[in-house]
Amino acid sequence: xxxxxxxxxxxxxxxxxxxxxxxxxxxxxxxxxxxxxxxxxxxxxxxxxxxxxxxxxxxxxxxxxxxxxxxxxxxxxxxxxxxxxxxxxxxxxxxxxxxxxxxxxxxxxxxxxxxxxxxxxxxxxxxxxxxxxxxxxxxxxxxxxxxxxxxxxxxxxxxxxxxxxxxxxxxxxxxxxxxxxxxxxxxxxxxxxxxxxxxxxxxxxxxxxxxxxxxxxxxxxxxxxxxxxxxxxxxxxxxxxxxxxxxxxxxxxxxxxxxxxxxxxxxxxxxxxxxxxxxxxxxxxxxxxxxxxxxxxxxxxxxxxxxxxxxxxxxxxxxxxxxxxxxxxxxxxxxxxxxxxxxxxxxxxxxxxxxxxxxxxxxxxxxxxxxxxxxxxxxxxxxxxxxxxxxxxxxxxxxxxxxxxxxxxxxxxxxxxxxxxxxxxxxxxxxxxxxxxxxxxxxxxxxxxxxxxxxxxxxxxxxxxxxxxxxxxxxxxxxxxxxxxxxxxxxxxxxxxxxx
Amino acid sequence: xxxxxxxxxxxxxxxxxxxxxxxxxxxxxxxxxxxxxxxxxxxxxxxxxxxxxxxxxxxxxxxxxxxxxxxxxxxxxxxxxxxxxxxxxxxxxxxxxxxxxxxxxxxxxxxxxxxxxxxxxxxxxxxxxx
Numbered sequence: 001x002x003x004x005x006x007x008x009x010x011x012x013x014x015x016x017x018x019x020x021x022x023x024x025x026x027x028x029x030x031x032x033x034x035x036x037x038x039x040x041x042x043x044x045x046x047x048x049x050x051x052x053x054x055x056x057x058x059x060x061x062x063x064x065x066x067x068x069x070x071x072x073x074x075x076x077x078x079x080x081x082x083x084x085x086x087x088x089x090x091x092x093x094x095x096x097x098x099x100x101x102x103x104x105x106x107x108x109x110x111x112x113x114x115x116x117x118x119x120x121x122x123x124x125x126x127x128x129x130x131x132x133x134x135x136x137x138x139x140x141x142x143x144x145x146x147x148x149x150x151x152x153x154x155x156x157x158x159x160x161x162x163x164x165x166x167x168x169x170x171x172x173x174x175x176x177x178x179x180x181x182x183x184x185x186x187x188x189x190x191x192x193x194x195x196x197x198x199x200x201x202x203x204x205x206x207x208x209x210x211x212x213x214x215x216x217x218x219x220x221x222x223x224x225x226x227x228x229x230x231x232x233x234x235x236x237x238x239x240x241x242x243x244x245x246x247x248x249x250x251x252x253x254x255x256x257x258x259x260x261x262x263x264x265x266x267x268x269x270x271x272x273x274x275x276x277x278x279x280x281x282x283x284x285x286x287x288x289x290x291x292x293x294x295x296x297x298x299x300x301x302x303x304x305x306x307x308x309x310x311x312x313x314x315x316x317x318x319x320x321x322x323x324x325x326x327x328x329x330x331x332x333x334x335x336x337x338x339x340x341x342x343x344x345x346x347x348x349x350x351x352x353x354x355x356x357x358x359x360x361x362x363x364x365x366x367x368x369x370x371x372x373x374x375x376x377x378x379x380x381x382x383x384x385x386x387x388x389x390x391x392x393x394x395x396x397x398x399x400x401x402x403x404x405x406x407x408x409x410x411x412x413x414x415x416x417x418x419x420x421x422x423x424x425x426x427x428x429x430x431x432x433x434x435x436x437x438x439x440x441x442x443x444x445x446x447x448x449x450x451x452x453x454x455x456x457x458x459x460x461x462x463x464x465x466x467x468x469x470x471x472x473x474x475x476x477x478x479x480x481x482x483x484x485x486x487x488x489x490x491x492x493x494x495x496x497x498x499x500x
Numbered sequence: 501x502x503x504x505x506x507x508x509x510x511x512x513x514x515x516x517x518x519x520x521x522x523x524x525x526x527x528x529x530x531x532x533x534x535x536x537x538x539x540x541x542x543x544x545x546x547x548x549x550x551x552x553x554x555x556x557x558x559x560x561x562x563x564x565x566x567x568x569x570x571x572x573x574x575x576x577x578x579x580x581x582x583x584x585x586x587x588x589x590x591x592x593x594x595x596x597x598x599x600x601x602x603x604x605x606x607x608x609x610x611x612x613x614x615x616x617x618x619x620x621x622x623x624x625x626x627x628x629x630x
Contacts, residue, residue, distance in 0.1 A: 290606060292515065298609065298613070347588060389587060390587050
């Protein structure tokens with residue numbers, strides 16, 4: 001700064017010298033010199049000044065550079081900071097967005113909550129109302145139920161048949177009044193006990209029926225209704241006496257789940273008495289009918305052999321055949337009556353099959369000859385079957401007489417017996433009219449006769465095969481047949497081998 | 501040769517009569533009884549060679565007759581001619597020593613009756629000429 005001041009002092013002095021030179025020339029030259037000197041000094045000063053300026057500038061520049069570097073560093077730091085801040089900002093933005101979203105959701109939820117609340121209020125109101133209504137209804141319904149229960153109880157009490165409900169383990173749940181009356185047990189005593197323990201069951205010979213054979217067991221095991229068959233069963237009362245009983249047991253389900261069973265039973269003493277009376281009546285009636293009929297038949301047969309004029313002989317022949325037919329019909333009616341009653345037990349014994357077949361063939365030989373038919377019997381000589389001989393004869397007699405009846409002249413009938421596994425199979429085949437396909441399933445029906453049989457061909461009642469099916473049901477075995485119209489029919493009897 | 505005697509025990513008069521006529525044609529002497537009691541009386545009196553016996557009869561039935569015959573006429577052959585066709589009755593009858601054959605009326609004809617009877621009337625020789 002002193003240099004600057006000196007420079008300006010010189011400059012001032014130069015100016016004053018110039019002013020002096022104007023006055024005085026002496027001073028003029030000096031002035032001029034001084035001026036030049038001043039100019040030089042100025043130049044030098046300027047140069048110095050420039051150098052100084054340069055140096056200062058350099059120093060400043062350097063300072064600036066340092067500062068710049070510092071600034072740069074700072075800038076970088078700031079940039080880093082900025083980045084961090086930006087990231088934080090962004091995060092904050094995201095968070096803000098999320099918060100906004102949550103806020104919005106909360107708003108929605110709040111709305112929903114409000115909605116729900118309103119609904120709840122409505123529902124609560126409704127509930128309050130329906131509670132009142134329900135209360136009323138429950139009261140009404142309870143009354144109805146009580147009425148219904150009373151009705152059910154009245155029905156149960158007034159049912160004439162004994163009724164017992166059990167759980168699936170066959171323990172008694174409830175019984176009705178008739179149960180108590182029929183068996184002498186009080187409902188309270190029977191409850192919780194096994195049915196078989198309360199009511200022992202026996203057959204007509206007094207033998208106890210096994211638990212597995214009881215209808216209740218069968219109904220529960222097979223999950224279907226079981227009913228007493230033709231065989232009479234007896235229930236034992238508490239006092240030890242027995243009565244014949246008809247039983248129906250039905251399983252009880254809840255959905256698919258077996259809960260137990262209901263047994264309904266009836267004392268059939270009266271029915272049995274009526275049956276017995278009917279049976280006795282049938283026996284007497286049969287005797288009264290059959291014996292005179294035999295007299296007629298034998299008288300006509302005897303007369304037939306007399307030397308009669310042709311016309312009379314034909315009449316006697318017809319009368320004899322008709323009376324024979326009548327005798328067979330009566331025999332079958334009696335057999336059916338006995339089978340339907342269930343009073344007949346089969347007498348199983350060893351049967352000489354070839355002998356039986358021969359006997360039946362002989363019985364019907366007149367019929368065969370009259371119809372001009374051929375008979376072939378195939379049966380191993382040693383073939384034996386254990387069955388009821390008379391009932392077997394009834395079956396085969398029926399098969400053979402049908403074959404003869406429904407086969408046109410010149411036809412062929414064959415009877416073949418054979419062993420089939422443990423069973424005995426007997427086929428009776430004809431080359432006759434056959435049974436129309438549509439009617440085949442009606443064959444076991446009582447009084448059914450196929451429509452393709454013109455009545456004048458042969459007299460028939462439609463009870464023969466009905467009887468046969470009933471017999472087979474009794475003695476065990478199966479009947480089947482194949483038939484084609486105008487080709488023929490084959491009836492097959494399959495008999496079980498009864499153990500010795 | 502002495503005329504053979506047949507006792508017919510049958511409660512149905514018409515049938516007994518037809519049976520009698522059928523057999524009479526073959527030169528045999530026929531006696532008819534309408535119940536078991538009559539039959540036993542006739543046996544005492546006539547000593548028949550063969551008895552044709554029905555089962556179901558009033559007063560005394562066929563089983564009763566057979567029971568009585570066991571003691572009094574153990575050698576007299578009996579042919580049962582009945583309407584009963586069940587195995588039990590057959591078996592019961594066949595257990596009796598006197599019973600030689602069992603016929604069911606509805607299964608037989610008049611000539612079967614004679615064929616069966618003569619078998620017991622003339623057990624060793626050929627049938628008597630008619």
